[in-house]
Amino acid sequence: MAIALVLVLVVVGSIVFHIFSPWWWTPIASNWGTIDATLTITFWITGAVFAAVILFLAWCVYRYRHTPGRVAAYQPENKKLEIWLTVVTGIGVAALLAPGLVVWADYVTVPDDAVEIEVVALQWQWNYRLPGADGKLGTVDNRLITFENPLGINPGDKAGLDDLVIEADALHLPIGQPVKMLLRSIDVLHDYYVPEFRAKMDMVPGTVTYFWFTPTRTGTFEVLCAELCGVGHSFMRGEVIIDTEEDFQIWRDEQETFASLSES
């Protein structure tokens, strides 16, 4: 008997906790409001299913609990009911999947006007590379990495000479400008994760991965590593600062190019 009551409490408690607990996602700072929307749809649909199934279960336990003389019904199956439930489930699943796939199509399609910015991860810090005046990033090779050339930029490639190198410092980005984050790691797996941006992607040594987003809110945001990368994993943090266009230009002009770094 107590179990029927507890089952009801589980449902009620879960819903109350969901509504009234202070723990919720961070205020969004990128264009990925659509991701939050799909999350919300998923919460609604799954929450309704959870409540319906468990409450019905609780009612069954209460209503059909053993009492002297009770005899269970004999019903090996009920085709109509089963087909009906299958169809409803199918519709529910489609309602979850369809918006998800639409947003995913957005997620993997980088807009043409996105600026490419490279993130280079290593144990346990974040480095960045911004294209210089030519608007292009030079080629790189992990085998060229030395103390003086921490990102392994190819000195023979002219496009790379004017690249801005930011080592273990905050990244600044202009608001409203779509960015394609090219993700590169020189040692192990990492994952570039800024909770407020919603987007994230693993960085895999040997290949370059990417995601894109448009910052929609100025401010300072924390970068964390979301893929276990050794004992320093939880300390691998950084900052990304979303600036107005003017502030961004000021910051940008202060940065050193690869060429000037190699001279010094």
Add this chain to the structure above:
Amino acid sequence: MDEANIRASKDIPPAEVADVELYHAKSFWTKYVFSQDAKVIAIQYSGTAAAIGFVALVLSWLMRLQLGFPGLADFITIEAYYQFVTIHGMIMVVYLLTAVFLGGFGNYLIPLMVGARDMVFPYINMLSFWFYFLAVVLLVVSFFVPGGPTGAGWTLYPPQAILSGTPGGSGAGIIMMLLSLIVFIIGFTMGGLNYVVTVLQGRARGMTLMRLPLSVWGIFTASVMALLAFPALLVASVMMLFDRLLGTSFFMPTLIEMGEQLSYGGGSPIMFQHLFWFFGHPEVYIVALPAFGIVSDLLSTHARKTIFGYRMMVWAIIGIGGLSFIVWAHHMYVSGMNPYFGFFFATTTLIIAVPTAIKVYNWVLTLWRGDIHLTIPMLFSLAFIVTFVNGGLTGLFLGNVVVDVPLSDTMFVVAHFHMVMGVAPLMVIFGAIYHWYPNVTGRMLDEAMGKWHFWVTFVGSYLIFFPMHYVGLVGVPRRYPELGDSAFIPDSVQMLNSFISLAAFAVGFAQLLFIYNVITSLRRGKIAEKNPWRATTLEWQTPDMPPTHGNWGDELPVVYRWPYDYSVPGAAEDFIAQNDPGPQPAGETKT
């Protein structure tokens, strides 16, 4: 005997095993240690799994101590924390859940439920256990090698798994781990061969596939899946061992570790992930399907009602088993693989939700209009439904590729998989132990202690893992030994973490009570009736109770009906055993 029966008995000789010697073990050693009796092997498997599972429980306490009260225990260094995380995960998934469901319940239930005297290859079955035992020993030994066990996370992702930035990466820890897995897989293959061939070849007369209890269906399908999925882990382990010991570069690209160029080059870390999850996802169902099957039998028996939609249940098990091989990359949505794979894998993953949902409906509909006895196995089955539905629904978040992006690698994932493949299957294991303990020992487990065990475990685990989802929603990444000083994490999250830890300690202590119950009831438990739950399946119909070696005395059972004849209208009792021919037409004798 009617004509059909005579013909059947001619075509299909009873499954007598030629070597009857086997059933008369002579010494203590052949009877209890190197036993070839599947029932003894089942106990050996379960006992070993419980012992190593206890280690995993202690590790989880230590982790929760660190997370709930950071700084309180100095000896939990970051290295140690990662080692605890890794070994806890590995033990729970492979050495506990897989071993208990297939090695434990598989060995005990398959021969009894299909009406066989034993497994088809008893000697290989014995070897299987000893390989498993060796694998566990290797795992334990890794705690004592220089550098300690590996701390690479249970997924063992290269390159970090074999580099010095990870505990055990440059020492022997990772080597021991990989060796242990290789031994485990070889041992499992031996066992798996037995489970599959015994279900196919060892069934008693009349035991058609559609008369198999769902427990057997679940374990059988899971065994087939495991036989096909574990080789992927074997391949990944062997290749990583080559990389670590012989300097090949299967998974190792050109990389610079701590400012130093390593001699690796050209390998692909993503290839490891594909291999790992090609095993890892079916593995989830290798644990879930036996739980699905067993809980179906528990619900039906304790609600005195036929399982609802038996055919759908069987088709769903087969469907889930098949589909689970084409969804593996949903663990890799943000791994950097070709992003267009996301469309395919999200679709297949969400399709799996349909047969899974059907199973849930059918469990609930089995209870509907039933005669529900709130025994402890029934209570645990209800708890299974709640936790499984909860964990399954959060799976719809993570399976839907774009919803997974903000949640992946956060505590939401940790909460999800603990709920769905930790708590839910464990509820079934507990329910099943309360259910079959009298069959194994001839005594009942103590009910009062059982009730305490149930309430603390069920309510406690829900209080641990339900709020944990919200820690992940806030954005706290998994595998962080402490929250650190982050602006986006409110201080209250630390309070929530402390609360979760307290709940975890309570649940852990309830398991000690359970172990105490299992041990003391061996002597002091109430003597069980022959078929205490009035069940229909064959394991309760043996001539001796508990069943002896060879199971069936002189004559193998003949199966006349399916396993869910509960509350059949017009029957004398509310169950008819599978080997009960039922009312016979006048003038005929029983076969």
Add this chain to the structure above:
Amino acid sequence: MIIVLLFLLVVAVIAGRWLSRQGLMSQPWLEVGVGDITEGRDRTALSGAKLGLFVFLAVVGGFFALLVSGYVMRMGYPDWRNTPMPPLLWVNSALLVMGSVLLHNALLSARKGDRATTRLALAVAGVAAFGFLAGQLVVWQQLTDAGLGLTANPANSFFYMLTGIHGLHIVGGLVAWGRTTLAVFGDHPVEQQVTRIELSALYWHFLLFVWALLMVVMLGWADDLVNMCNQLLR
């Protein structure tokens, strides 16, 4: 992973064909009794040992399919160079074929009760297997001498691993072969050993088949096909 998925498809088709004859659509609660209802559905016609071997071969097949999947995935990278195949490999392959033929011959002789031929065929088949293993070791030596060691390039790593694992399976087969041969050289009528010889022969045919596929892949005969698949998945 396309190779292993194809392999699984084959397994699924076989399993599906068998399942389709097991009455999965029947309504078991309506069927009481034995006899007509259960006719042919109790168990398969194979012996337990043979079925066990088939299941085992399916597992080994999956294992090799996964290894080849890894090989094929790695092939897609630009730095890939196929390992040059020493001509000795053809001799080794011939030895493996010989072993298979001889074991089949031993099986036929044993069925007829021809003890002398059975013994001879079994013994020579074993010699051929040892010859194959020795030949493989020589191939390894030749490659290493030519500067193509295990870590020289990724194709080589795969070559050593694949041939090594295949060799280990041959060694396992030799254990079974040893037990069979001992039994055949004993006093019992050779007909009693037919099952054993049959299982050994089946295992040998299977390993020959795997070897043939490995050769096709490692020689690069499948490159065009593989590249096409890799292109599709890019």
